[in-house]
Amino acid sequence: MTDHPAKVPVLIVDDDPSMRAALRQWIRLAGFETREVATPDEALTRLSRDFTGCVVTDVMLDGEDGMSLLRRIVELDADLPVVLITGHGDVPMAVEAMRAGAYDFVEKPFDPDHIADVVRRACDKRMLVMENRALRMQLTDSAGLESRLLGASSAMEALRRQVLHFAATDAAVLIVGETGTGKEVIAQALHDFSPRKDGPFMAINAAALPEAMVEAELFGHEAGAFTGADRRRVGRIEAAGGGVLFLDEIVSMPLPLQPKLLRVLQEKKVDRIGGTQPVDVDIRLVSAANLDPAEAVRSGHLREDLLFRVNAIELRVPPLRERGRDALLLFDTFVNRFAARYGLDAPAASARDEAFLLTYAWPGNVRELRNAAERFVLNAPVSPQPLEALVTGRHDTGALPAAGGLKDLMDAYERNLIEGSLRRHGGRIQEVMGELNLPRRTLNEKMTRLGLSRERTGLADTTET
Known part of the structure; x- marks a missing residue:
């Protein structure tokens, strides 16, 4: 006998209040949560493909029979188990229902232990279906993430596992890595593979805005709040409601504004400039820094209490120089992408190019490598050069043999x-x-x-x- 976790739901559909009460008692004694409705229409409002339990319904319902409800449930989710309760004369209809996709039927009068056992087996089947769906989704997400965060190094494999795991949570994430390592790509993935994926993804770079504009961009303002504010403006925080706000270069955020951001994270409310009433917001904050956050606190660029709020999860992105042969994989991928974009043949990297890829420090990381691949493709038809010359500007590259x-x-x-x-x-x-x-x-x-x-x-x- 399988032990079920608490709160596995069983939806009871019956227009007889006394029967609903009896079923409620027996099914709850078996360890399940019950939800009860009297009509098929009510039942369908309680069901979705994410429903984790089973349905128990009478075949004969006021205004609509159980067969009609079964067909509608099968259209919604053919793997959602439906247990039919039948009178003696309804057995032929129940057999027909089994052919139409019902999980099982129980004939009246029935033994409470028997219906509890049927419900338990139906929920076992549903749990297996949901686990398999989650596994397939995880595999699909993993493949999709691998195409975004390219790399076969152990560091990148670990990073992809972390991103998929933490995407499912709603905790604040701080992404730490050097310039050009792909921090915004990771932030976008945390949005796209999360329950908030249908909500907005709002990105703002605190270092790219004049200090006077950061507050208005983030928090918004009311009409007349300052000179030039001729109408209300919704800030990025408010516009990210239901989704993710990505705050890049958080250590560049002006110190006077950091307590205001801290209040947003603590209270889930935003104060527009010039406003009199706070506005409720529902966001997940993902922020990024190219400096060590602890050092930013020590140097006075970041408040310690804000750091504690933004780094519930801290993701460290490895620089390209620490990713081994990933440089070869990335370069080959970028070369093929740019060749397709520009309608050119993809040039092959020579042995000297590959040696350079593996030994150059790549201070600009993946961004610099991507730029190098684009130049490599564009120069190949008219002025082919060693990759080292394209990247460093040095033309005395005789250290590597052409062959x-x-x-x-x-x-x-x-x-x-x-x-x-x-x-x-x-x-x-x-x-x-x-x-x-x-x-x-x-x-x-x-x-x-x-x-x-x-x-x-x-x-x-x-x-x-």
Whole structure:
């Protein structure tokens, strides 16, 4: 016998109050919640594809028979179990109903234990249907999210799992990551895969607006609130009602306005500029920062009490340089997309291009890589260049061979890897050793063999640590 969680609903449809009362008692004793109506029309207002229990209905109802109700329920959701209660003379009709999709029928007079058992089995079946639907939806969402947040690295796989999990909640999310890592894409996904997906997605960049405009953009204003306010304006917070407000660069929000945003999050009300009555709002806040939020608090750019409100969930987005071979996957995807957009053939990346993709630090992250792919596609038919030249502007890119054997390619890969690490760490050998997990002697030998030095990388004046 399956134990059912509390509050699994059973809808009782019967025009006889005494029968409804009896069914209520027996079904509740079996551990279910009951909802009771007298007519088919009332029943249909209580049902949807999200209904998690079953329906128990008499075959003979005042004004409409149970068969008609069954057909309407099957149209709504063919997997919603319907249990029919029949009199002795109604058995042929009940058999017909079974053929039409009813789950089972119980003949009057019936044993209370028997109807409880039928209801229990019907709800077992419904729970299995709902679990399978949720699994299929999760798989669909996962595939859809994978096309947005591209990457096969473990860091990106973990990030996609987090996004899908937290999208189902209504908690405030703070997305932390470097510029160009795709924070707005993640915010949009948190909206699109959430119960708020049919509501608005309102985005505002606090760093991109003059300080004088931020308050009016976020909170709105009444007519006459200030010079030039000739009519009422609804702010972004209010316009995001029922959906998601994405506040990018939250650490750039003027400090005097941060308590006002805190009140919105605490009280679920917004005060328009010049208004006398607060306006109720229903939003989910997703915010983003390219600085460490704790450091923003220490430096006085972000109130600590606001941070506690906006980061109930904190998502860290890895920079591209920490995502391994994802750069190759992303570049190939972007190249094919831009080739299709511009009606051009997709150029193939050479070995030297791939080595550069894997060793360049990509300070602009995915945004910079996307721009590089677009330039790569557009230049290929008329002025093909190594990817490194397109990205860095350096045309002395002889470090990577256009072609060659495996040793040449491996040497070129190592050279770019070590040179990239030297540049990232300002020539500090100890940090290069740590990043590449190489002892000093091995690193020195490789640098000598590959013709690398701190002077060659333009870091001769850097103090070694």
